[in-house]
Amino acid sequence: MWPDERVVRFVTENFIPARVHVKDDAQEFQRYGQKYNAQWTPTILELDSDGTEVHRIEGFLPNDDFLAQLMLGRAQLDFKQGKFADAERRFREVVDQLPDTDAAPEALYWSGVSRYKASNDASALNETARAFTQRYQDSTWAKKSVIWK
Amino acid sequence: MTAKAEQAIEFRHDVDNVLAEAGRQHKPVLLDFSAAPM
Numbered sequence: 001m002w003p004d005e006r007v008v009r010f011v012t013e014n015f016i017p018a019r020v021h022v023k024d025d026a027q028e029f030q031r032y033g034q035k036y037n038a039q040w041t042p043t044i045l046e047l048d049s050d051g052t053e054v055h056r057i058e059g060f061l062p063n064d065d066f067l068a069q070l071m072l073g074r075a076q077l078d079f080k081q082g083k084f085a086d087a088e089r090r091f092r093e094v095v096d097q098l099p100d101t102d103a104a105p106e107a108l109y110w111s112g113v114s115r116y117k118a119s120n121d122a123s124a125l126n127e128t129a130r131a132f133t134q135r136y137q138d139s140t141w142a143k144k145s146v147i148w149k
Numbered sequence: 150m151t152a153k154a155e156q157a158i159e160f161r162h163d164v165d166n167v168l169a170e171a172g173r174q175h176k177p178v179l180l181d182f183s184a185a186p187m
Contacts, residue, residue: 002158005157012157014177014179015176015178015179016170016171016177016178017158017160017179018160018161018162018163018164018167018178018180018181019160019161019162020162020182020183021162021183021187022182022183022184023184025162028162029182032164032182036182042183043182044179044181045178045180045182047171047178047179047180048178049172049174049175049176049178051171054177
């Protein structure tokens with residue numbers, strides 16, 4: 001996960017990275033593990049600038065899936081802040097750059113929601129639902145989009 | 150994982166200061182709970 005150069009670049013450009021190690025930072029691990037309910041390693045949290053958890057990754061993932069999850073969480077940060085155009089662009093990047101990952105269908109769904117929230121144009125949702133007829137048909141996110149048709 | 154790439158992420162361990170700095174800079178934080186060999 002961490003060794004992947006794309007991951008290194010993405011983390012460096014988007015976050016202040018911090019680590020608490022179960023043994024080497026035992027007191028911090030206990031304190032923040034309790035605060036954020038981290039009961040397993042690896043647990044990676046994306047926090048907003050107020051320290052509020054926005055996205056959680058638990059367990060090891062292959063590089064592409066890990067990067068996609070990081071990108072998904074970064075998009076969710078923009079979404080939570082009401083930066084819907086930025087969020088849409090970031091969600092689309094997951095779909096376009098890492099289409100075969102588990103994060104991609106979720107990103108496709110939220111890209112449609114972000115576009116709708118930015119434009120108040122319901123066609124964004126309809127187009128997203130139609131996109132799900134072409135790909136990720138078996139995903140939970142495709143099911144959630146059916147109502148938009 | 151190459152040693153070079155691993156070194157490229159400068160994980161900080163002073164989480165209190167990281168959170169305070171994040172608030173001042175309006176920048177998100179990536180917090181890794183790890184048991185990996187350091």
